[in-house]
Amino acid sequence: MIAYVTVGADDVVSAERFYSAFLPTLGYALEEYHGDLSYTPPAQPSQKPTSPDFYVKSPFDGGPTSAGNGCMVAFEASSQVQVPELHAAALAAGGADEGQPSFRTSYGSHFYVGYLRDPHGNKVALFCDNPDEPGRDD
Template sequence: MIAYVTVGADDIARAERFYSSFLPALGYELKEGPEGLSYALPVDLGQSPVLPDFYVKPTFDGRPASGGNGSMVALEAQNQEQVRNLHASALSAGGSDEGQPGFRTAYGPHFFVGYLRDPQGNKIALFSSNLNEPGRDG
């Protein structure tokens, strides 16, 4: 199980604008600190954490942050409409388009996905595989 994901950012305020445009809609709550941004799913008192957490931090070595070539973080939305809405919201908040929301022939018939880059260049996928919605072939 993945416990957390961390992406680097040189401009934390810009990164917060981008990630806060869609992570709260997926249930994540933001905790800001001097070490960067920590997004976590809420947990009732006495319950174990719900994973994964999502962190946006400056680099530890002090060199500029960069998006990894071939690395991507995928976040699951509730449905196709939410994918469309969150993709648009993230673009308005400083992201760049890497693929408009829709079906891809390389994936299963219910995999609906939109791709983005955050302001630092990290690749993000927002997807839904909701079987209660029409699929690519339907």
């Protein structure tokens, strides 16, 4: 099980604006710790969270942030309708479009996804893969 995911940010203020545009809607709570951002998923009392924590931090070595080529973090939305709403909120908060929300022929018929880059170049996917919703071939 993945415990946490970390992405780098040189400008934590712009990173907070971007990630706070959609992560709270998905149930993540923001905590600041030593100037870094920690987004934690919801947990029921006396239970561990089911999703990994998501951290936004300045690089530990003091060097500049760089996005990994081929690296991406994906966040699951609760519905297909929510995907374009969150995508638009993230764009308005400083993100860059990497692919408008839609079905992709490369994935399953119910995989509805939009892609973004955060203000530091990290790639983010917002998706829904609910078989109870209309699919690409319906």
